[in-house]
Amino acid sequence: MKMTRQPLVVGNWKMHGSIAGNAELLHGLRELLPTSGAASAVCPPFVYLPAVSAALAGSPIELGAQDVCEQGEAGAYTGEVSASMLREVGCRYVIVGHSERRVIYGETDALVARKFAAAVAAGLVPILCVGESLQERDSGATEAVVVRQLEAVISAVGVGAVGRGVLAYEPVWAIGTGRTASPEQAQDVHACLRGRIASIDATIAGSVRVLYGGSVKAGNAKEIFAMPDVDGGLIGGASLKAAEFAAIVAAATATGK
Numbered sequence: 001m002k003m004t005r006q007p008l009v010v011g012n013w014k015m016h017g018s019i020a021g022n023a024e025l026l027h028g029l030r031e032l033l034p035t036s037g038a039a040s041a042v043c044p045p046f047v048y049l050p051a052v053s054a055a056l057a058g059s060p061i062e063l064g065a066q067d068v069c070e071q072g073e074a075g076a077y078t079g080e081v082s083a084s085m086l087r088e089v090g091c092r093y094v095i096v097g098h099s100e101r102r103v104i105y106g107e108t109d110a111l112v113a114r115k116f117a118a119a120v121a122a123g124l125v126p127i128l129c130v131g132e133s134l135q136e137r138d139s140g141a142t143e144a145v146v147v148r149q150l151e152a153v154i155s156a157v158g159v160g161a162v163g164r165g166v167l168a169y170e171p172v173w174a175i176g177t178g179r180t181a182s183p184e185q186a187q188d189v190h191a192c193l194r195g196r197i198a199s200i201d202a203t204i205a206g207s208v209r210v211l212y213g214g215s216v217k218a219g220n221a222k223e224i225f226a227m228p229d230v231d232g233g234l235i236g237g238a239s240l241k242a243a244e245f246a247a248i249v250a251a252a253t254a255t256g257k
């Protein structure tokens with residue numbers, strides 16, 4: 001079943017930014033991003049969320065966070081930020097399971113699934129990142145890895161809750177490396193993820209957005225976003241420059257999806 005899915009382009013600022021630098025970047029984005037077409041969002045570090053939320057007021061650009069605590073209730077969790085706090089400061093989205101969280105901070109599939117559940121319970125839209133390492137790709141394990149990562153969440157929260165989120169396929173070997181998956185490689189994995197969901201619920205599979213992430217730039221976005229199962233992108237480095245990010249959003253809009 002073919003359904004229309006509005007493309008979405010999300011900027012993951014990672015641990016970048018400053019009060020002055022963010023103001024300049026956001027000013028540029030407000031100037032350059034159109035009010036119609038692909039949806040867009042930025043995910044700054046936690047400390048900047050309220051100021052970025054205020055700076056984006058009245059613009060079509062939405063706000064997201066880069067991580068969330070898996071605990072649903074407030075409590076003694078030093079250093080953590082809850083999903084309801086993210087909602088309170090204006091977030092719509094939250095990234096969960098980014099490979100930098102999985103690899104550097106040891107987040108497991110089970111923890112990522114709990115974070116996804118906490119986000120949905122608070123009314124946030126979680127962006128679930130999945131992706132294989134270079135070694136896993138070279139050994140032919142790509143589909144097994146991403147399906148395992150997806151199924152950990154489906155079995156924890158059910159496919160209906162997965163349908164309230166967004167998926168992001170981010171091959172680890174393409175993040176921040178300048179290497180991108182070819183459009184065909186991305187399409188194959190996106191179709192695999194969508195197919196796994198379709199085997200449980202075809203309607204949800206038709207409506208859930210699957211973003212691609214990994215060294216997307218203005219120069220390569222168009223051909224990747226043109227693939228039938230690619231519904232936009234999760235953008236790291238290129239989201240820190242207003243003109244570059246705006247050009248990527250324009251590429252998503254130009255697909256006419």
Ligand code: PEP
Binds near residue numbers: 174175177178238
């Ligand atoms: C990311 O961090 O999600 C990402 C895709 O980074 P980059 O675009 O820099 O590869």
